[in-house]
Amino acid sequence: MRHRRFGRLGWSVSEIGYGMWGLAGWTGADDLETAESLDRSVELGCNFFDTAFAYGEGRSERFLADLANRKPNERLYVATKIPPKNRVWPSQRGFTLDDCFPPDYIREYAHRSRENLGPLGIDLLQFHVWEDAWARDPRWREAMLDLKRQGIIHGIGVSVNRWEPTNVVETLRTGLIDAVQVIFNVFDQSPLDELFPVCRELDVAVIARVPFDEGSLTGNLTKSSRWPVGDWRNTYFVPENLSATVDRVEALRPLVPPGMTMAELALRWILEEPTVSTIIPGMRKLAHVESNCAASGGPPLDEALMKALRSHRWDRSPTKWSQ
Numbered sequence: 001m002r003h004r005r006f007g008r009l010g011w012s013v014s015e016i017g018y019g020m021w022g023l024a025g026w027t028g029a030d031d032l033e034t035a036e037s038l039d040r041s042v043e044l045g046c047n048f049f050d051t052a053f054a055y056g057e058g059r060s061e062r063f064l065a066d067l068a069n070r071k072p073n074e075r076l077y078v079a080t081k082i083p084p085k086n087r088v089w090p091s092q093r094g095f096t097l098d099d100c101f102p103p104d105y106i107r108e109y110a111h112r113s114r115e116n117l118g119p120l121g122i123d124l125l126q127f128h129v130w131e132d133a134w135a136r137d138p139r140w141r142e143a144m145l146d147l148k149r150q151g152i153i154h155g156i157g158v159s160v161n162r163w164e165p166t167n168v169v170e171t172l173r174t175g176l177i178d179a180v181q182v183i184f185n186v187f188d189q190s191p192l193d194e195l196f197p198v199c200r201e202l203d204v205a206v207i208a209r210v211p212f213d214e215g216s217l218t219g220n221l222t223k224s225s226r227w228p229v230g231d232w233r234n235t236y237f238v239p240e241n242l243s244a245t246v247d248r249v250e251a252l253r254p255l256v257p258p259g260m261t262m263a264e265l266a267l268r269w270i271l272e273e274p275t276v277s278t279i280i281p282g283m284r285k286l287a288h289v290e291s292n293c294a295a296s297g298g299p300p301l302d303e304a305l306m307k308a309l310r311s312h313r314w315d316r317s318p319t320k321w322s323q
Contacts, residue, residue, distance in 0.1 A: 001045025001296045006077075006277045007205030009155050009178050011123070013077055015271060016296050017048035019209060019280035020060045037289050038067045042074055044293040050181070050207065050280045052081035052128055053109055058116040065118035078117060079124035079179070079207065081159055082109045089323055090161035091129035101127060101134075103143040110147050124179055126157035135170040144176065155179060157207070162323065163316050165191040172198055179205035184276065186269050187213050187248065187314040196275040205277040208270050212263060212281060216245045219253065219262035238321045252312050255305065267295035269309050 003012045018041050023034050049067075051060040061080060068076060084091060084100035091100055114122055125147065127140075134140060147153045157179035160168050165182050172180065180199060184191050188210070199206050212218050214236055223246050227233045237245070249262075256262050270279050283289045301309075316322070 008203040013048040014046045017278040017280040019282040020051040022282040048077045050079045054083040061116035068120045077123045081126040081128035103139045106143040122153045124155040125153040132170045165195040181207040183210040184208040189313040208279045217266040
């Protein structure tokens with residue numbers, strides 16, 4: 001496993017991290033397999049874990065506390081998130097800071113997450129949604145800086161709404177944000193335009209999320225794919241989205257080199273971008289851990305392939321189903 005510098009915080013983090021939403025927020029999760037998968041990721045060099053209070057109302061955070069108890073000698077970096085008070089994902093234009101992150105609420109959930117995480121504590125505390133209109137409001141800034149001064153958190157981050165990578169730029173320019181989490185993959189290349197140059201300028205770490213486009217870039221979706229009742233993917237892969245996505249994936253398939261899976265290609269394409277500090281694929285099974293961690297350390301993709309992959313950029317705008 002190769003490691004990268006995590007922006008100005010200077011942490012040395014695994015370039016393949018662990019996205020934990022699927023461990024407590026999707027159907028089909030198995031607690032024993034979850035523990036085995038987390039343990040195996042550490043054995044393979046993974047040391048960055050992204051969770052959130054909203055993933056099972058703290059359950060995902062408690063999985064990490066259990067992991068720390070099983071691996072007491074490992075330095076594990078933990079990024080968690082404060083859920084918006086109104087429980088609306090993503091935030092919407094017109095929402096105020098009081099709707100989502102009033103100061104006392106920020107402090108309350110920092111302490112709740114801290115309690116869930118037990119021996120690990122909070123390395124990075126992120127806002128789970130964001131509006132750049134809140135950038136200059138001093139109240140969130142004072143609350144987060146207080147938590148930093150008290151040693152409850154060590155870094156401040158923002159998880160950017162889907163397909164809105166510039167909806168954080170003014171906030172980054174306050175100088176208070178240490179890391180930004182954004183969707184970045186073969187389809188979603190727009191962070192390259194404006195967000196990443198600002199991150200490089202300010203030495204802000206980048207956490208690349210949704211590397212497989214919610215699973216489509218594993219190459220396993222079909223137009224008849226369905227999930228159990230209550231699974232989030234049913235509300236995202238509505239017929240309109242599923243059909244268009246599968247068509248895009250099939251157009252990409254001929255570019256996958258012999259001996260490489262589409263999932264590996266998706267990860268290695270992201271790893272070619274030096275602005276990215278870590279990628280956080282969801283990993284619910286041991287096989288996912290093994291294959292995703294193995295993507296680290298591979299030889300560079302050749303420029304002809306990179307150019308071809310860049311042509312598969314798919315610019316999308318938020319919709320009622322994109323969440």
